[in-house]
Amino acid sequence: MSLQVLDHPVAKDALSRLRDKSTLPVDFRREICRLSSLLAFEATRYLTTIETTVSTPLAISKAEIIARRHAIVPIMRAGDGMLETFRILLPNALIWHMYVSRDEETFKPHCHGSKVPKHVPPDLGTCFLLDPMLATGGSASFAISHLKNAGAKHIVLVGVVGAPEGAAKLERDHPDVSIFLGAMDVCLNEKAYIVPGLGDAGDRQYPVE
Numbered sequence: 001m002s003l004q005v006l007d008h009p010v011a012k013d014a015l016s017r018l019r020d021k022s023t024l025p026v027d028f029r030r031e032i033c034r035l036s037s038l039l040a041f042e043a044t045r046y047l048t049t050i051e052t053t054v055s056t057p058l059a060i061s062k063a064e065i066i067a068r069r070h071a072i073v074p075i076m077r078a079g080d081g082m083l084e085t086f087r088i089l090l091p092n093a094l095i096w097h098m099y100v101s102r103d104e105e106t107f108k109p110h111c112h113g114s115k116v117p118k119h120v121p122p123d124l125g126t127c128f129l130l131d132p133m134l135a136t137g138g139s140a141s142f143a144i145s146h147l148k149n150a151g152a153k154h155i156v157l158v159g160v161v162g163a164p165e166g167a168a169k170l171e172r173d174h175p176d177v178s179i180f181l182g183a184m185d186v187c188l189n190e191k192a193y194i195v196p197g198l199g200d201a202g203d204r205q206y207p208v209e
Contacts, residue, residue, distance in 0.1 A: 003184075014035040017031045032082060039182060040158070047070070049065060071124060072093045075139060078132045096114070096116045098113075127154065127156070132159055135192055144170070144173070161194055164184065
């Protein structure tokens with residue numbers, strides 16, 4: 001399994017603001033976008049291109065374009081805040097939302113709905129799975145299995161903060177999946193929340209009150 005953690009001054013600044021419990025929802029959403037832009041840049045670095053030509057105002061020029069169509073799969077609600085930056089980098093990508101939550105007593109994932117097709121296009125490139133919090137790894141592992149069952153061949157998980165326990169589960173369940181994180185934190189607490197973490201990313205972006 002390939003695991004990459006950002007080491008960038010802008011990422012560190014954004015993470016500091018995301019961790020701060022006094023950060024307001026509107027500012028939290030902005031910082032998710034800032035950090036996601038760096039994550040998207042790194043996660044798409046390895047996409048292949050094909051050579052072509054374009055007509056500039058002055059001449060015919062050699063050019064390169066992304067070779068295949070890709071998919072962006074945010075796990076709702078929290079993954080929604082990461083979606084826009086990936087859409088900017090991959091404007092022609094397919095977008096498939098998944099609705100997965102964790103049972104707070106058993107910590108097991110529950111799927112409430114999915115827009116992933118039963119059979120993904122055979123020529124599909126990479127599926128970028130957006131899940132800000134890699135805690136136990138249960139939801140991410142479930143979502144990855146769901147994508148594989150639909151025929152996805154290449155899956156990349158992108159998250160804001162992870163815990164060693166979640167990374168270890170994905171290494172056991174899906175060693176072929178690459179992971180990009182903004183930070184790897186210390187551990188999980190007794191409620192399976194990431195420590196020091198940043199709280200519930202969904203609630204902090206979209207509070208109900």
